[in-house]
Amino acid sequence: xxxxxxxxxxxxxxxxxxxxxxxxxxxxxxxxxxxxxxxxxxxxxxxxxxxxxxxxxxxxxxxxxxxxxxxxxxxxxxxxxxxxxxxxxxxxxxxxxxxxxxxxxxxxxxxxxxxxxxxxxxxxxxxxxxxxxxxxxxxxxxxxxxxxxxxxxxxxxxxxxxxxxxxxxxxxxxxxxxxxxxxxxxxxxxxxxxxxxxxxxxxxxxxxxxxxxxxxxxxxxxxxxxxxxxxxxxxxxxxxxxxxxxxxxxxxxxxxxxxxxxxxxxxxxxxxxxxxxxxxxxxxxxxxxxxxxxxxxxxxxxxxxxxxxxxxxxxxxxxxxxxxxxxxxxxxxxxxxxxxxxxxxxxxxxxxxxxxxxxxxxxxxxxxxxxxxxxxxxxxxxxxxxxxxxxxxxxxxx
Amino acid sequence: xxxxxxxxxxxxxxxxxxxxxxxxxxxxxxxxxxxxxxxxxxxxxxxxxxxxxxxxxxxxxxxxxxxxxxxxxxxxxxxxxxxxxxxxxxxxxxxxxxxxxxxxxxxxxxxxxxxxxxxxxxxxxxxxxxxxxxxxxxxxxxxxxxxxxxxxxxxxxxxxxxxxxxxxxxxxxxxxxxxxxxxxxxxxxxxxxxxxxxxxxxxxxxxxxxxxxxxxxxxxxxxxxxxxxxxxxxxxxxxxxxxxxxxxxxxxxxxxxxxxxxxxxxxxxxxxxxxxxxxxxxxxxxxxxxxxxxxxxxxxxxxxxxxxxxxxxxxxxxxxxxxxxxxxxxxxxxxxxxxxxxxxxxxxxxxxxxxxxxxxxxxxxxxxxxxxxxxxxxxxxxxxxxxxxxxxxxxxxx
Numbered sequence: 001x002x003x004x005x006x007x008x009x010x011x012x013x014x015x016x017x018x019x020x021x022x023x024x025x026x027x028x029x030x031x032x033x034x035x036x037x038x039x040x041x042x043x044x045x046x047x048x049x050x051x052x053x054x055x056x057x058x059x060x061x062x063x064x065x066x067x068x069x070x071x072x073x074x075x076x077x078x079x080x081x082x083x084x085x086x087x088x089x090x091x092x093x094x095x096x097x098x099x100x101x102x103x104x105x106x107x108x109x110x111x112x113x114x115x116x117x118x119x120x121x122x123x124x125x126x127x128x129x130x131x132x133x134x135x136x137x138x139x140x141x142x143x144x145x146x147x148x149x150x151x152x153x154x155x156x157x158x159x160x161x162x163x164x165x166x167x168x169x170x171x172x173x174x175x176x177x178x179x180x181x182x183x184x185x186x187x188x189x190x191x192x193x194x195x196x197x198x199x200x201x202x203x204x205x206x207x208x209x210x211x212x213x214x215x216x217x218x219x220x221x222x223x224x225x226x227x228x229x230x231x232x233x234x235x236x237x238x239x240x241x242x243x244x245x246x247x248x249x250x251x252x253x254x255x256x257x258x259x260x261x262x263x264x265x266x267x268x269x270x271x272x273x274x275x276x277x278x279x280x281x282x283x284x285x286x287x288x289x290x291x292x293x294x295x296x297x298x299x300x301x302x303x304x305x306x307x308x309x310x311x312x313x314x315x316x317x318x319x320x321x322x323x324x325x326x327x328x329x330x331x332x333x334x335x336x337x338x339x340x341x342x343x344x345x346x347x348x349x350x351x352x353x354x355x356x357x358x359x360x361x362x363x364x365x366x367x368x369x370x371x372x373x374x375x376x377x378x379x380x381x382x383x384x385x386x387x388x389x390x391x392x393x394x395x396x397x398x
Numbered sequence: 399x400x401x402x403x404x405x406x407x408x409x410x411x412x413x414x415x416x417x418x419x420x421x422x423x424x425x426x427x428x429x430x431x432x433x434x435x436x437x438x439x440x441x442x443x444x445x446x447x448x449x450x451x452x453x454x455x456x457x458x459x460x461x462x463x464x465x466x467x468x469x470x471x472x473x474x475x476x477x478x479x480x481x482x483x484x485x486x487x488x489x490x491x492x493x494x495x496x497x498x499x500x501x502x503x504x505x506x507x508x509x510x511x512x513x514x515x516x517x518x519x520x521x522x523x524x525x526x527x528x529x530x531x532x533x534x535x536x537x538x539x540x541x542x543x544x545x546x547x548x549x550x551x552x553x554x555x556x557x558x559x560x561x562x563x564x565x566x567x568x569x570x571x572x573x574x575x576x577x578x579x580x581x582x583x584x585x586x587x588x589x590x591x592x593x594x595x596x597x598x599x600x601x602x603x604x605x606x607x608x609x610x611x612x613x614x615x616x617x618x619x620x621x622x623x624x625x626x627x628x629x630x631x632x633x634x635x636x637x638x639x640x641x642x643x644x645x646x647x648x649x650x651x652x653x654x655x656x657x658x659x660x661x662x663x664x665x666x667x668x669x670x671x672x673x674x675x676x677x678x679x680x681x682x683x684x685x686x687x688x689x690x691x692x693x694x695x696x697x698x699x700x701x702x703x704x705x706x707x708x709x710x711x712x713x714x715x716x717x718x719x720x721x722x723x724x725x726x727x728x729x730x731x732x733x734x735x736x737x738x739x740x741x742x743x744x745x746x747x748x749x750x751x752x753x754x755x756x757x758x759x760x761x762x763x764x765x766x767x768x769x770x771x772x773x774x775x776x777x778x779x780x781x782x783x784x785x786x787x788x789x790x791x792x793x794x795x796x
Binding site for chain 1: 430431432438441445446451452477478479480507510513514619620625626627648650654655657658659660661662663664665667669671739743749751753754759760761
């Protein structure tokens with residue numbers, strides 16, 4: 001016999017979260033790193049050998065491990081995800097005054113990387129199925145505003161070239177990459193994946209970041225693995241991979257002692273000590289993913305018994321890392337979002353809303369955009385809840 | 399009775415270096431870090447607490463320690479010296495199409511930071527006394543080409559505004575900052591010090607980086623102290639300091655959970671684990687400086703007995719960190735530079751020439767410049783020799 005559902009209230013949500021989460025700490029963080037592997041050993045080796053910076057083996061090893069795990073031909077480690085995105089856009093040829101399509105529901109870095117290139121962000125709506133960029137709606141929109149010319153895709157309304165699309169795999173959930181790739185091919189747009197949040201997430205069995213011409217990862221302190229600060233550029237194009245390495249290491253030509261630089265390059269190389277941390281963390285990723293998926297399953301079950309709220313679940317075509325779990329309020333409960341944020345944070349359970357939609361920030365208010373009603377709706381109803389991998393450890397089926 | 403000097407030969411130089419340098423390693427590096435203090439303790443604490451990234455106390459402590467050591471009011475730690483320079487230029491208001499005066503004899507980062515702002519590097523000659531930007535020659539040059547208008551200094555030849563001057567304290571030796579500050583005041587130019595190489599160097603008793611409106615430090619692996627990769631912005635202007643922190647941390651407004659960004663910011667924050675290394679390193683800097691100065695003194699004495707070559711010594715007004723020691727060939731021996739580089743490196747003594755002059759690189763060949771004859775001459779005669787602090791340990795007078 002089916003149990004009747006518990007009615008929604010902010011207090012009931014807090015009670016349910018408290019029941020599931022450990023009581024041994026004053027505050028349950030949104031996401032904490034877990035160092036239980038070779039982190040000490042590798043970092044100490046860096047200090048013992050003096051190889052903490054650009055010289056040392058861990059950067060190469062970390063890049064190799066990223067290649068093996070994601071299946072891409074070339075990974076280039078950099079200082080952070082923002083730097084990775086910046087170089088990705090340079091690699092596909094984004095130039096000043098180009099437009100780049102990206103979701104309005106994303107972290108500011110996606111748009112800032114576009115600005116660093118002197119290009120203009122053009123905001124796209126989200127899909128309820130993935131929370132990420134909606135390729136079907138984008139297709140309809142481009143049919144209206146885009147014109148294919150010999151030199152690419154042009155925006156008939158602004159007179160600017162549209163060079164690339166940057167989907168972001170929101171909170172770890174992959175967008176519909178097959179459909180998006182079709183749209184990109186039809187409109188001659190470069191596909192750049194912002195996979196900052198989706199290390200450990202797969203689309204139709206292939207890792208996210210392995211679908212775009214180039215892609216960006218992040219290893220910030222709140223990500224599924226961390227290097228302190230760090231990121232990586234992924235690509236299956238060997239020549240772009242070599243160029244990524246060159247541009248992120250000041251574009252210096254190899255020589256035993258001479259300094260010859262053949263481009264305006266960047267100092268984006270990940271230090272060896274941070275890469276050492278990354279190697280140890282990446283060794284643990286199968287465990288982290290399984291713990292985070294177990295935690296998500298537990299949240300999903302727990303909230304299945306409550307009306308007016310649900311836990312967002314991965315799309316059918318995806319296996320997600322569930323980087324940050326999402327409580328999705330029903331539309332009639334959206335008004336309760338801020339009270340729920342207040343109460344949970346007051347009670348030591350860290351939560352946060354989705355990012356402020358980028359097209360609403362004063363700095364990007366003048367940027368072109370399509371109808372963004374789905375993103376607006378989602379943003380009003382999303383709350384992220386504690387998602388550290390270790391919170392799921394006890395729920396893993398062994 | 400004065401000893402006659404030994405005649406110059408490449409072989410004699412190599413022999414003298416070999417005599418002075420330790421024989422226990424296959425290769426004597428140009429500069430290696432030294433971790434003999436609290437490095438491991440602090441880094442381990444980061445790992446134990448999980449505070450490796452943006453959360454944690456070491457970034458604040460490192461900034462505080464930098465303030466105390468350099469005497470500036472505000473230090474802001476960032477991912478590297480290039481990022482520091484980029485933000486310094488933004489802070490003083492460098493805008494696209496402005497010109498920025500900088501030496502042609504410097505590392506590529508000085509010019510690249512200008513390019514990141516969409517501005518144009520304008521190359522200045524060097525002084526034989528300091529190896530850095532020559533303020534007297536600059537003054538004469540500006541008298542010719544500059545025009546002061548209500549809105550600043552303009553280049554009559556190119557029609558562009560000249561916004562700032564970026565001296566670089568070459569290999570640790572301070573430029574003549576008083577004279578340069580006068581020139582800047584006269585021509586309404588912002589003074590931005592590239593102090594990447596001069597942590598531990600003082601001009602007339604006050605630390606380099608404490609003279610410009612803003613200044614940049616570097617803690618790359620080859621610097622006097624290292625954080626793996628890292629840098630800092632220094633300023634005595636509290637409001638610019640606050641803006642530096644804001645711009646380097648994605649320009650996010652402070653809030654417990656909301657994401658509101660009020661400018662196109664940067665992800666340039668130094669991770670806590672790298673700052674931990676920095677705290678331990680900065681505790682050791684008095685020792686590093688004294689060891690490096692003792693090593694320099696030893697080199698100076700050793701080469702005083704040879705004709706046609708000398709070791710560059712600090713200008714009268716400076717106390718230098720002697721970051722990288724410099725063999726300066728006499729003009730007639732300049733032709734021997736490359737053979738000396740070959741032979742030393744072959745024999746396991748790492749050496750290098752100065753950087754390729756920036757105005758000669760294809761990417762900056764079109765940039766405006768003054769007569770650069772002194773820099774050209776110096777570049778043809780400079781060779782950097784091994785300068786790790788521990789090489790000087792046995793020479794320190796106790």
